[in-house]
């Protein structure tokens with residue numbers, strides 16, 4: 161942790177100090193919800209879905225004093241924020257504040273979170289991921305979906321509460337499956353229609369209501385590329401804050417069928433040799449981690465490691 165000595169000086173207005181707060185470790189904590197007024201919190205700020213970075217392109221968190229000073233004139237704080245995120249560097253409470261407007265910053269920029277991902281450590285990612293998800297949740301659950309009354313944060317649970325009809329709205333998490341399909345030294349990667357670049361990735365999709373995770377893997381792969389798979393192996397999971405997916409990762413072996421793309425979500429899909437991969441996601445995402453594990457496993461199997 162490092163904080164500028166002159167963090168509170170008046171000349172710093174809307175200017176990011178070089179030595180701003182830096183998350184080195186981060187722990188999700190939900191049992192205790194300290195009020196930001198009574199603590200010396202650090203603040204992750206989101207405006208128009210973007211995050212502030214310093215002149216080096218690194219994520220900025222503000223101290224309480226910096227936050228008060230920088231954003232005192234911004235009236236449009238979303239009504240439920242700041243929201244408690246967890247503890248940085250052992251005992252430093254962190255909060256997320258969602259601004260309705262995006263103030264201009266000196267020597268700093270607002271950047272889309274996806275552009276920031278490659279610069280984040282695993283712990284910083286955890287804080288950012290949680291912050292983005294809670295920010296969206298608070299914005300989208302300001303009113304009760306059943307009776308239309310205004311909700312309010314519950315005093316002891318991480319929930320927006322409708323006092324009128326006693327409904328609770330918890331942060332919404334959408335489970336998805338993501339799978340690398342393999343065939344010997346080859347893996348199946350697809351180009352999604354939403355990608356503007358020549359980027360190929362593993363197959364992914366939302367789990368439908370009533371469906372098991374395993375059934376979703378089989379269905380999604382067959383829908384997108386018309387192949388059947390076998391020998392599913394659980395890989396791991398990742399929280400993905402765009403806007404709130406829980407990605408459940410698998411590897412699976414090709415069982416039968418030739419690739420036939422659906423043409424809607426996918427406009428190309430091919431078998432790629434592990435030594436001849438196209439542009440693929442970085443290992444900040446579980447897709448990149450699945451691909452890396454496949455490549456390492458094939459290299460080991462072929463005596464290349």
Ligand SMILES: [Zn+2]
Pocket residue numbers: 304305306307308309322323324325326327
């Ligand atoms: Zn209600």
